[in-house]
Protein backbone atom coordinates (compact mmCIF):
# COMPACT_ATOMS: atom_id res chain seq x y z
CA UNK A 1 0.00 0.00 0.00
CA UNK A 2 1.21 3.51 -0.78
CA UNK A 3 2.50 5.05 2.48
CA UNK A 4 1.99 8.69 1.40
CA UNK A 5 -1.72 9.53 1.44
CA UNK A 6 -3.69 12.67 0.57
CA UNK A 7 -6.35 13.52 3.12
CA UNK A 8 -8.61 16.54 2.83
CA UNK A 9 -5.93 19.03 1.78
CA UNK A 10 -4.65 18.70 -1.77
CA UNK A 11 -1.34 20.45 -1.10
CA UNK A 12 0.11 17.66 1.01
CA UNK A 13 0.49 13.92 1.45
CA UNK A 14 0.78 12.39 4.89
CA UNK A 15 3.03 9.54 5.93
CA UNK A 16 -0.11 7.90 7.16
CA UNK A 17 1.17 4.98 9.24
CA UNK A 18 3.65 7.14 11.16
CA UNK A 19 1.16 9.89 11.95
CA UNK A 20 -1.40 7.34 13.07
CA UNK A 21 1.05 5.42 15.23
CA UNK A 22 2.74 8.47 16.79
CA UNK A 23 0.08 11.19 17.14
CA UNK A 24 2.59 13.86 18.20
CA UNK A 25 4.53 13.38 14.94
CA UNK A 26 3.78 15.01 11.61
CA UNK A 27 5.55 13.76 8.49
CA UNK A 28 4.72 14.13 4.83
CA UNK A 29 5.41 15.55 1.43
CA UNK A 30 3.85 18.54 -0.28
CA UNK A 31 2.32 18.36 -3.75
CA UNK A 32 2.24 21.08 -6.43
CA UNK A 33 -1.44 21.83 -5.81
CA UNK A 34 -3.28 24.40 -3.77
CA UNK A 35 -0.59 27.10 -3.51
CA UNK A 36 0.10 30.73 -4.44
CA UNK A 37 2.84 30.37 -7.08
CA UNK A 38 2.21 30.86 -10.77
CA UNK A 39 3.27 29.63 -14.21
CA UNK A 40 5.91 26.89 -14.10
CA UNK A 41 5.90 27.14 -10.30
CA UNK A 42 2.15 26.57 -10.06
CA UNK A 43 1.25 26.38 -7.54
CA UNK A 44 2.62 25.05 -4.25
CA UNK A 45 6.30 25.74 -4.90
CA UNK A 46 8.30 25.51 -1.66
CA UNK A 47 11.76 26.29 -3.15
CA UNK A 48 13.14 29.80 -2.70
CA UNK A 49 16.16 29.16 -4.93
CA UNK A 50 14.42 28.44 -8.26
CA UNK A 51 13.44 31.93 -9.43
CA UNK A 52 9.89 32.07 -8.12
CA UNK A 53 8.41 35.15 -6.40
CA UNK A 54 9.62 34.94 -2.79
CA UNK A 55 6.29 36.12 -1.32
CA UNK A 56 4.49 33.23 -2.98
CA UNK A 57 7.00 30.67 -1.72
CA UNK A 58 6.80 32.08 1.79
CA UNK A 59 3.01 31.97 1.69
CA UNK A 60 3.18 28.30 0.68
CA UNK A 61 5.73 27.48 3.39
CA UNK A 62 3.67 29.29 6.01
CA UNK A 63 0.56 27.36 4.98
CA UNK A 64 2.43 24.04 5.15
CA UNK A 65 3.73 24.70 8.68
CA UNK A 66 0.52 26.19 10.03
CA UNK A 67 -1.84 23.56 8.59
CA UNK A 68 0.31 20.96 10.33
CA UNK A 69 -0.05 22.79 13.64
CA UNK A 70 3.33 24.54 13.73
CA UNK A 71 4.40 28.15 13.77
CA UNK A 72 6.00 29.44 10.56
CA UNK A 73 8.97 30.55 12.69
CA UNK A 74 9.67 26.84 13.29
CA UNK A 75 10.17 26.18 9.52
CA UNK A 76 13.84 25.18 9.26
CA UNK A 77 15.79 24.23 6.15
CA UNK A 78 19.21 23.87 4.60
CA UNK A 79 21.05 24.79 1.44
CA UNK A 80 21.12 21.39 -0.29
CA UNK A 81 24.20 20.55 -2.35
CA UNK A 82 23.75 16.85 -3.34
CA UNK A 83 26.33 15.91 -0.73
CA UNK A 84 26.33 13.82 2.42
CA UNK A 85 26.64 16.58 5.03
CA UNK A 86 24.41 16.13 8.08
CA UNK A 87 23.57 18.84 10.59
CA UNK A 88 22.03 18.54 14.05
CA UNK A 89 19.70 21.44 14.80
CA UNK A 90 20.93 23.76 17.55
CA UNK A 91 18.64 26.31 19.22
CA UNK A 92 19.99 29.10 17.00
CA UNK A 93 19.24 27.10 13.83
CA UNK A 94 15.49 27.03 14.42
CA UNK A 95 13.79 28.94 11.62
CA UNK A 96 16.92 29.05 9.45
CA UNK A 97 16.33 29.68 5.75
CA UNK A 98 12.56 30.02 5.99
CA UNK A 99 12.43 33.42 4.31
CA UNK A 100 15.81 33.68 2.55
CA UNK A 101 17.84 31.01 0.85
CA UNK A 102 21.16 32.55 1.95
CA UNK A 103 20.08 32.21 5.59
CA UNK A 104 19.57 28.44 5.33
CA UNK A 105 21.90 26.01 7.10
CA UNK A 106 24.90 25.90 4.77
CA UNK A 107 25.79 23.01 2.47
CA UNK A 108 23.76 20.33 4.19
CA UNK A 109 21.57 17.55 2.83
CA UNK A 110 20.63 15.83 6.08
CA UNK A 111 18.92 17.43 9.08
CA UNK A 112 18.37 15.83 12.47
CA UNK A 113 16.84 17.08 15.69
CA UNK A 114 15.86 15.90 19.15
CA UNK A 115 13.83 19.06 19.72
CA UNK A 116 10.06 19.32 19.50
CA UNK A 117 8.48 22.21 17.60
CA UNK A 118 11.12 22.30 14.86
CA UNK A 119 9.48 21.96 11.44
CA UNK A 120 12.26 20.35 9.38
CA UNK A 121 11.86 20.78 5.63
CA UNK A 122 13.87 19.87 2.55
CA UNK A 123 13.10 20.33 -1.12
CA UNK A 124 12.60 18.07 -4.11
CA UNK A 125 11.76 17.81 -7.77
CA UNK A 126 12.65 14.13 -8.52
CA UNK A 127 15.33 13.44 -5.87
CA UNK A 128 14.53 11.01 -3.08
CA UNK A 129 13.37 12.24 0.33
CA UNK A 130 14.42 10.05 3.25
CA UNK A 131 12.54 10.35 6.54
CA UNK A 132 13.85 9.09 9.87
CA UNK A 133 12.27 8.68 13.28
CA UNK A 134 13.47 7.02 16.45
CA UNK A 135 10.38 6.99 18.68
CA UNK A 136 12.20 6.01 21.88
CA UNK A 137 14.70 8.86 21.76
CA UNK A 138 12.25 11.14 19.94
CA UNK A 139 14.86 12.00 17.35
CA UNK A 140 13.73 12.81 13.81
CA UNK A 141 15.27 13.81 10.55
CA UNK A 142 15.04 14.22 6.81
CA UNK A 143 17.67 13.73 4.12
CA UNK A 144 17.84 14.73 0.45
CA UNK A 145 19.13 11.86 -1.70
CA UNK A 146 19.57 12.34 -5.42
CA UNK A 147 21.90 9.85 -7.07
CA UNK A 148 24.96 11.73 -5.82
CA UNK A 149 23.78 11.86 -2.21
CA UNK A 150 22.63 8.26 -2.43
CA UNK A 151 26.01 6.89 -3.56
CA UNK A 152 27.70 9.23 -1.04
CA UNK A 153 25.66 7.22 1.51
CA UNK A 154 23.66 9.99 3.08
CA UNK A 155 21.09 7.43 4.29
CA UNK A 156 23.59 5.28 6.22
CA UNK A 157 25.20 8.54 7.37
CA UNK A 158 21.95 9.56 9.07
CA UNK A 159 21.82 6.21 10.89
CA UNK A 160 25.43 6.61 11.97
CA UNK A 161 24.94 10.15 13.31
CA UNK A 162 21.84 9.04 15.24
CA UNK A 163 23.89 6.24 16.78
CA UNK A 164 26.91 8.42 17.61
CA UNK A 165 24.95 11.37 18.96
CA UNK A 166 22.07 9.77 20.82
CA UNK A 167 23.19 6.14 21.11
CA UNK A 168 20.20 4.99 19.05
CA UNK A 169 20.42 1.42 17.77
CA UNK A 170 19.60 1.09 14.05
CA UNK A 171 16.85 -1.40 14.85
CA UNK A 172 15.09 1.33 16.84
CA UNK A 173 14.96 3.63 13.81
CA UNK A 174 12.07 3.87 11.35
CA UNK A 175 12.68 5.18 7.83
CA UNK A 176 10.51 6.16 4.90
CA UNK A 177 11.43 6.78 1.27
CA UNK A 178 9.17 9.38 -0.29
CA UNK A 179 7.76 10.22 -3.74
CA UNK A 180 10.55 10.71 -6.29
CA UNK A 181 11.44 9.81 -9.85
CA UNK A 182 10.79 6.10 -10.42
CA UNK A 183 12.76 3.56 -12.40
CA UNK A 184 10.00 3.90 -15.05
CA UNK A 185 11.37 7.37 -15.90
CA UNK A 186 14.89 7.58 -14.52
CA UNK A 187 17.38 6.67 -17.24
CA UNK A 188 21.03 7.24 -16.37
CA UNK A 189 24.35 6.84 -18.16
CA UNK A 190 27.16 4.48 -17.21
CA UNK A 191 28.97 7.15 -15.20
CA UNK A 192 26.03 7.08 -12.78
CA UNK A 193 25.42 3.34 -13.00
CA UNK A 194 29.10 2.63 -12.19
CA UNK A 195 28.79 4.65 -8.99
CA UNK A 196 25.58 2.85 -8.07
CA UNK A 197 27.28 -0.52 -8.66
CA UNK A 198 30.10 0.54 -6.31
CA UNK A 199 27.53 1.54 -3.68
CA UNK A 200 25.35 -1.59 -3.68
CA UNK A 201 27.81 -4.23 -4.93
CA UNK A 202 26.19 -7.55 -5.85
CA UNK A 203 22.70 -6.07 -5.47
CA UNK A 204 23.22 -3.85 -8.54
CA UNK A 205 20.99 -6.05 -10.70
CA UNK A 206 18.09 -5.26 -8.33
CA UNK A 207 18.33 -1.53 -9.04
CA UNK A 208 19.70 -1.21 -12.58
CA UNK A 209 17.81 -2.49 -15.63
CA UNK A 210 18.72 -2.01 -19.31
CA UNK A 211 17.82 1.41 -20.70
CA UNK A 212 16.71 2.48 -24.15
CA UNK A 213 20.19 2.09 -25.66
CA UNK A 214 23.60 0.61 -24.90
CA UNK A 215 25.33 2.27 -21.94
CA UNK A 216 22.03 3.49 -20.48
CA UNK A 217 20.20 2.10 -17.48
CA UNK A 218 16.90 2.56 -15.72
CA UNK A 219 17.83 3.28 -12.10
CA UNK A 220 15.64 2.45 -9.12
CA UNK A 221 16.89 5.05 -6.65
CA UNK A 222 14.25 4.21 -4.05
CA UNK A 223 15.39 0.59 -3.87
CA UNK A 224 19.04 1.70 -3.87
CA UNK A 225 18.35 3.76 -0.77
CA UNK A 226 16.30 0.97 0.80
CA UNK A 227 19.19 -1.48 0.34
CA UNK A 228 21.67 0.97 1.86
CA UNK A 229 19.40 1.65 4.85
CA UNK A 230 18.93 -2.05 5.42
CA UNK A 231 22.70 -2.57 5.25
CA UNK A 232 23.03 0.21 7.84
CA UNK A 233 20.95 -1.91 10.20
CA UNK A 234 17.39 -0.61 9.84
CA UNK A 235 14.95 -3.51 9.92
CA UNK A 236 13.23 -4.15 6.57
CA UNK A 237 9.86 -4.03 8.34
CA UNK A 238 10.73 -0.51 9.56
CA UNK A 239 11.24 0.91 6.05
CA UNK A 240 8.30 2.28 4.06
CA UNK A 241 8.74 2.99 0.35
CA UNK A 242 6.54 5.23 -1.80
CA UNK A 243 5.61 4.08 -5.28
CA UNK A 244 4.68 7.54 -6.52
CA UNK A 245 6.82 8.70 -9.48
CA UNK A 246 7.27 12.46 -9.67
CA UNK A 247 7.95 12.31 -13.41
CA UNK A 248 4.86 10.21 -14.25
CA UNK A 249 2.66 12.37 -12.02
CA UNK A 250 3.26 15.98 -13.06
CA UNK A 251 -0.42 16.55 -12.25
CA UNK A 252 0.58 16.13 -8.61
CA UNK A 253 4.32 16.84 -8.46
CA UNK A 254 7.05 19.04 -9.88
CA UNK A 255 9.57 17.06 -11.93
CA UNK A 256 12.95 18.58 -12.78
CA UNK A 257 13.58 16.03 -15.50
CA UNK A 258 10.12 15.98 -17.08
CA UNK A 259 9.84 19.77 -17.05
CA UNK A 260 13.38 20.42 -18.29
CA UNK A 261 14.61 22.07 -15.12
CA UNK A 262 12.14 24.93 -14.99
CA UNK A 263 9.85 23.95 -12.18
CA UNK A 264 9.11 24.28 -8.49
CA UNK A 265 10.01 22.14 -5.50
CA UNK A 266 8.01 19.99 -3.13
CA UNK A 267 8.86 19.96 0.57
CA UNK A 268 9.46 16.86 2.64
CA UNK A 269 8.63 17.75 6.24
CA UNK A 270 8.85 16.13 9.64
CA UNK A 271 8.27 17.59 13.09
CA UNK A 272 7.28 16.63 16.58
CA UNK A 273 4.69 18.42 18.69
CA UNK A 274 5.59 19.22 22.28
CA UNK A 275 4.06 17.03 24.93
Ligand SMILES: [Zn+2]
Pocket residue numbers: 181182183184185186245246247248249
Ligand atom coordinates in the same frame (compact mmCIF):
# COMPACT_ATOMS: atom_id res chain seq x y z
ZN1 LIG B 1 7.69 7.40 -13.87
